[in-house]
Amino acid sequence: MRVVTCGETARARWGPALADAALPVDDLPALPARAEVDPLLDALPDDARLVVAGDDAALAAVLVRLLRRERLALAVGVLPAADSAAAAVWGLPTDVEAALALARTGTARPVPLVRDDHGGVVAGRHEVGPFHGAVYCEDRLVAEGDAAGMVVTPDPDAGVAVTVTGPRRLGGLRAGRVAAHAGRAVQLGCRPGVTVVRDGLAADRPVTRRSWYRHIEDWRLVRP
Structure with a gap:
C-alpha cells in the first residue's frame, strides 16, 4: 500500500492519521502531473494498492496517469476532501477514521472510468x-x-x-x-x-x- 498526499490541504487533513498508522507516504503537489506520478506507478507491482489523499482534481490527475500508463488494473483507495463529489458518487466516507479504514482494508471493485474529449477524466463532476x-x-x-x-x-x-x-x-x-x-x-x-x-x-x-x-x-x- 502506497499513500500519496496531494497538496498542503490534504497533508493537513490526513497527515496526523497517516502518521499514527505508520503508513508510507509520498507528498505530491495539489495537482500532480506526469513527472510526479509516473515514477511512483513504475515502482508499484500490479498487486499493490495506491491511496490518493486529496481533492477530486488530484484524483482525476492520478487517474489520467493510470490511463496513460495502462495501469487501470491497480487498486486505488481514496482519502477524499470533505466536500468531494467523487465520494458522493461512489458512496465513500469522508470521515477521516472511516475513510482511512476503508482505504486500508476495503475491496477494490471495477467502476466506470469517464473520459472527456480534451484528455481528461471525471473523478467527481x-x-x-x-x-x-x-x-x-x-x-x-x-x-x-x-x-x-x-x-x-x-x-x-x-x-x-x-x-x-x-x-x-x-x-x-x-x-x-x-x-x-x-x-x-x-x-x-x-x-x-x-x-x-x-x-x-x-x-x-x-x-x-x-x-x-x-x-x-x-x-x-x-x-x-
Whole structure:
C-alpha cells in the first residue's frame, strides 16, 4: 500500500492519521502531473494498492496517469476532501477514521472510468454554466435551448450521468425544470462558448462542443 498526499490541504487533513498508522507516504503537489506520478506507478507491482489523499482534481490527475500508463488494473483507495463529489458518487466516507479504514482494508471493485474529449477524466463532476445549445445522452435529446447549467458525473451502472437544469421560470420565482439521463456517452453543443469546470478546476478557454464517454476499461476503486 502506497499513500500519496496531494497538496498542503490534504497533508493537513490526513497527515496526523497517516502518521499514527505508520503508513508510507509520498507528498505530491495539489495537482500532480506526469513527472510526479509516473515514477511512483513504475515502482508499484500490479498487486499493490495506491491511496490518493486529496481533492477530486488530484484524483482525476492520478487517474489520467493510470490511463496513460495502462495501469487501470491497480487498486486505488481514496482519502477524499470533505466536500468531494467523487465520494458522493461512489458512496465513500469522508470521515477521516472511516475513510482511512476503508482505504486500508476495503475491496477494490471495477467502476466506470469517464473520459472527456480534451484528455481528461471525471473523478467527481464536470459542470457547465448557463448556455444555449443541445445536450444528448447517446442518441436521446436531453435538453435543447436555454439552460441554467449542466452537470456530468460517473454513473456506477451506465457509465455517464448528465443532469441539465432549465432556466428559471415565472420571472425567476421558480427553479428551472431538471432533466437527467445516464448512458455510455454525453455530448454538448452550444453557442457561444462556455467554460467547463472539471472537478473544481475551470478550463483554460471556452468551448462550443464537449463530449464525455465511458472508457472501454474500468478502473478499480476501493469502495464499500
